Amino acid sequence: MPEAIDRDDVRRLAGEGAQLVEVLPAGEYAEDHLPGAINLPLRRLEAEARDMLDRSRPVVVYCWDAA
Amino acid sequence: MNQQAEPARLMCSRCDRDIDSCEFCDEPECPSAICGRCVDLALGQAIAQPHGHGG
């Protein structure tokens, strides 16, 4: 089960080499994204996640908010 | 017979909503008073809006 984390956890994990993944559409990613985050829109997850992400490293996913 | 005058109503200068004070500057007699929603709209036009869909 994916673990829900807060921003302090995000900073810690990013410092330890985690992959940050924004799952919003490309236009929103282009405007603002977390430093070092890559863009993998939810609709492209099926086709691209296995190629774009390293299974041996933690993955942190995020979108706009919890609403 | 005395009739008390109704206190002047403060209305949002953008949407006419009744408000107690300007939600931007907090002044109850602001000549350009605006409501909280109009403040958000005025400040939110240049940033992406929160999603109303897709949980």
Place this chain on the structure above:
Amino acid sequence: MSPRAAWRLESFGFTDVYDYAAGKLDWLAAGLLTEGTNAERPRAGDVARRDVPTCHLDDVVGEVRERVAAAGWNACVVVNDQSVVLGLLRSKEVQADGDLRIEQAMRPGPSTFRPFVPIEEMAELMVGHNLETSPITTSDGRLVGLLFREDAASAAHGMHRQSESNSGGEGS
């Protein structure tokens, strides 16, 4: 979206997946740095003065006024021990009766704004409402800094000049 993405990645066999549930809005509201086209535009959090004097509800106006003036300021933000904004003393309130407690003299519950608000829009509103200062806070009410109208207007003016310069000056 992120919970669904997290679960789907686990179904692909990823074993170390986390969901930053509060998301980008939380990150921006905390005043943390971002990358992207919006990051190049000055925002309220970039322009707000971070070294604003602060005081507590139980402090006395006279003592606070001396401390604020010695630091070269004429405003002070009232906070609690967690830096949550409770009130504001602008230039008028700082000149109140020196024996009053801050709690009695302050403007309680002032309107506050997030660090990611664009500076152009803030400047326009601050000038239009003749507002001296605006506290900039995180989404949980913690003080980031105090935005001055003249700083906001200056930053917005600088953006306009940059924009005009980028769009091409007069021919030689």
